[in-house]
Amino acid sequence: AMRSYKAAWNMFRKVHNAGTPNFHKKTYEEKYQTSGAYTSKKKPVNMWTGSIRFVDNKHINIPKLGIIRVSGSYRKLLDNKDDIRIGTTTISKNAFGIYYVSMQLGSDTPFVKELPKTNSQIGIDLNTDNFLTTSEGNVIANPRFYRTIKGRLAKAQRKLSRRYVRAKKEGRSLRDSKNYQKQRIVVSKLMNKVRNQRNKFLDEMSITLIKNHDLVVAENLRSRNMLKNHALAMSISDVGWRTFLQKLEYKAELYGKTFITVNPKNTTQTCSECGHVMGTKDTDKLTLRDRSWACPSCNTYHIRDVNAAKNILSKGLKQLA
Structure with a gap:
C-alpha cells in the first residue's frame, strides 16, 4: 500500500496530466508487485536464474515470500521454451482467499505460432x-x-445484509464477525x-x-x-x-x-x-x-x-x- 501511494504521487509530479491520486476504500482483495532481476552475468537469462524463478515444475521462488507451491498452465511454457525472462510479478488474493501469481514474460521468439490462412x-x-x-x-x-x-445471489445478499446490521448493532467489527465473513465468502463465490x-x-x-x-x-x-x-x-x-x-x-x-x-x-x-x-x-x-x-x-x-x-x-x- 505504501509503495503504491508513493508511486502515485511520483507519477503526479512527473506527469502533469496524470491526475491527483485518489484514495481507495480497503477491500478484501489484496495484491502487491515485485520486479524480477538478473544480476549474475555468468548464468543464462531464463525462468530458472532470476530473483523470481522456478525451482521446479511445482515451486517458484519469490522475494520476501520464499519458495511457494503453485499450479496452473505455466507448465506448457516450461516444456516448450528455454529463453523466457520474468519481469514484473503480481501476487494477489481474491475476495474469498485464493492466491494468484501473475507474471510479465518476455522472449526473443513468439509464444504462439500464427494460424494458417483460411481465406474467409x-x-x-x-x-x-x-x-x-x-x-x-x-x-x-x-x-x-x-x-x-440472479435469484440465488439476491437471496445470499439479503442474508449478508442482515448479518451486517446485526454486527453493527452489537458493536462488532465486520472483520471479526464470523457469521458475516462466512456469508461474504458465499456471495463472493x-x-x-x-x-x-x-x-x-x-x-x-x-x-x-x-x-x-x-x-x-x-x-x-x-x-x-x-x-x-x-x-x-x-x-x-x-x-x-x-x-x-x-x-x-x-x-x-x-x-x-x-x-x-x-x-x-x-x-x-x-x-x-x-x-x-x-x-x-x-x-x-x-x-x-x-x-x-x-x-x-x-x-x-x-x-x-x-x-x-x-x-x-x-x-x-x-x-x-
Missing part, C-alpha cells in the same frame, strides 16, 4: 437478444449467466462463478472466430453510453461486449489475423443487397420490434440481424480497401 471473412452483429449473429447466418444464443444466478463462466464463454467464442476467419469485422459499440439506458443496462453488462471485442483484438494480433471495428450507423436500416436506407424516400424506420423485413426498393427479404452483419462486413472491407 466474416461480419458479426452483437445484440442482447442473441449474443451475436454472423454474416453467414449463424446465430449464437446469449447464455445470460448473471440472470440464471457466486459472483466469481458468473465472472468465470462469462470469461470462458467469451474466450471460446473469440478464439473460434479468429481460428476460422482471416478477417473479423464488428461494430464499434459504446457500452458506457448504452449503459445509461436503465431498461437494457443489466442485459448489456451481463453479455460482456467490451470484453469480447478486446479479446478479439489481441487474439487477432497474436495469431496473425485481422480484426477491425466499424461505425454501426445505419447497419440495421440499410438493405445489404441494393443499399436502400429505411427512413428515407417516404419509408418508415425499422423499430426494435421489426425482426424481419422486406426491402421496399428491391423486395429482398431480410432477417434483421443477419442483414446488419452483412452491412458490417461490407463496411469493414471498404475500410480496408
Whole structure:
C-alpha cells in the first residue's frame, strides 16, 4: 500500500496530466508487485536464474515470500521454451482467499505460432437478444449467466445484509464477525462463478472466430453510453461486449489475423443487397420490434440481424480497401 501511494504521487509530479491520486476504500482483495532481476552475468537469462524463478515444475521462488507451491498452465511454457525472462510479478488474493501469481514474460521468439490462412471473412452483429449473429447466418444464443444466478445471489445478499446490521448493532467489527465473513465468502463465490463462466464463454467464442476467419469485422459499440439506458443496462453488462471485442483484438494480433471495428450507423436500416436506407424516400424506420423485413426498393427479404452483419462486413472491407 505504501509503495503504491508513493508511486502515485511520483507519477503526479512527473506527469502533469496524470491526475491527483485518489484514495481507495480497503477491500478484501489484496495484491502487491515485485520486479524480477538478473544480476549474475555468468548464468543464462531464463525462468530458472532470476530473483523470481522456478525451482521446479511445482515451486517458484519469490522475494520476501520464499519458495511457494503453485499450479496452473505455466507448465506448457516450461516444456516448450528455454529463453523466457520474468519481469514484473503480481501476487494477489481474491475476495474469498485464493492466491494468484501473475507474471510479465518476455522472449526473443513468439509464444504462439500464427494460424494458417483460411481465406474467409466474416461480419458479426452483437445484440442482447442473441449474443451475436454472423454474416453467414449463424446465430449464437446469449447464455445470460448473471440472470440464471440472479435469484440465488439476491437471496445470499439479503442474508449478508442482515448479518451486517446485526454486527453493527452489537458493536462488532465486520472483520471479526464470523457469521458475516462466512456469508461474504458465499456471495463472493457466486459472483466469481458468473465472472468465470462469462470469461470462458467469451474466450471460446473469440478464439473460434479468429481460428476460422482471416478477417473479423464488428461494430464499434459504446457500452458506457448504452449503459445509461436503465431498461437494457443489466442485459448489456451481463453479455460482456467490451470484453469480447478486446479479446478479439489481441487474439487477432497474436495469431496473425485481422480484426477491425466499424461505425454501426445505419447497419440495421440499410438493405445489404441494393443499399436502400429505411427512413428515407417516404419509408418508415425499422423499430426494435421489426425482426424481419422486406426491402421496399428491391423486395429482398431480410432477417434483421443477419442483414446488419452483412452491412458490417461490407463496411469493414471498404475500410480496408
